[in-house]
Amino acid sequence: MNYFVSLADDVISLLFPRVCHACGEHLVRNENLICTGCLVEIPRTGFESVRDNFTEKLFWGRCRLERAASFAWYVKGGRMSRLIFRLKYDGYTEVGFELGRIYGHNLASSGFTEGIDCLVPVPLHKRKERKRGFNQSLVIAEGISSSTGIPVSTGYLVRKTSTATQTVRSRIERWRNVEGIFTVERADEIAGSHVLLVDDVITTGSTIDACCSALMAATDIKVSVVSLAVAPGHS
Numbered sequence: 001m002n003y004f005v006s007l008a009d010d011v012i013s014l015l016f017p018r019v020c021h022a023c024g025e026h027l028v029r030n031e032n033l034i035c036t037g038c039l040v041e042i043p044r045t046g047f048e049s050v051r052d053n054f055t056e057k058l059f060w061g062r063c064r065l066e067r068a069a070s071f072a073w074y075v076k077g078g079r080m081s082r083l084i085f086r087l088k089y090d091g092y093t094e095v096g097f098e099l100g101r102i103y104g105h106n107l108a109s110s111g112f113t114e115g116i117d118c119l120v121p122v123p124l125h126k127r128k129e130r131k132r133g134f135n136q137s138l139v140i141a142e143g144i145s146s147s148t149g150i151p152v153s154t155g156y157l158v159r160k161t162s163t164a165t166q167t168v169r170s171r172i173e174r175w176r177n178v179e180g181i182f183t184v185e186r187a188d189e190i191a192g193s194h195v196l197l198v199d200d201v202i203t204t205g206s207t208i209d210a211c212c213s214a215l216m217a218a219t220d221i222k223v224s225v226v227s228l229a230v231a232p233g234h235s
């Protein structure tokens with residue numbers, strides 16, 4: 001690197017220090033958004049290479065999925081939950097894109113994405129997306145797309161109703177609450193494809209279950225799922 005460019009970079013980083021979104025420590029020159037220490041410490045599941053893994057088992061007896069995997073365990077107060085908070089509530093979409101990009105490399109190199117035709121982010125209700133300014137699952141899907149080359153398809157899977165009060169409901173109520181809230185438009189266009197649903201965090205799995213049921217309206221469709229994180233247990 002040109003000496004003056006490098007010097008200018010150093011001055012800029014002194015004035016505007018770049019910090020890790022997971023731990024708040026200063027980043028060094030080759031680090032981007034998340035420090036190396038945090039990337040190593042994120043509790044990755046490795047599920048992309050494991051059959052009958054925890055995420056897949058969540059859906060046994062429910063919707064018929066080809067494959068399912070999650071990048072990391074969701075630990076309250078942990079690095080991944082901090083990163084997801086930065087994405088969803090502080091609006092740092094670049095954090096979601098970067099995690100998706102990294103995960104995409106894992107998914108591709110393990111063979112998990114073989115045969116996948118398109119990435120379908122779990123849609124937010126329009127009102128919620130307007131309020132937040134973006135759909136976090138779409139941002140993650142775009143990151144995965146950047147490292148796998150698999151296109152993102154939006155507009156087929158649509159959310160009909162808002163579930164704004166979902167967090168205060170019990171698991172059973174939540175389950176009932178998400179039933180029938182998604183629908184598929186232009187089902188004939190995705191007939192016969194293998195879609196990979198993309199979500200930020202899987203807890204009960206009821207949202208994915210509802211998405212999957214809706215997608216089954218398309219003839220001969222195959223559905224797989226990935227999420228950035230999965231909660232190890234839920235109430």
Ligand SMILES: [Zn+2]
Nearest residue numbers: 020023035038
């Ligand atoms: Zn860090």
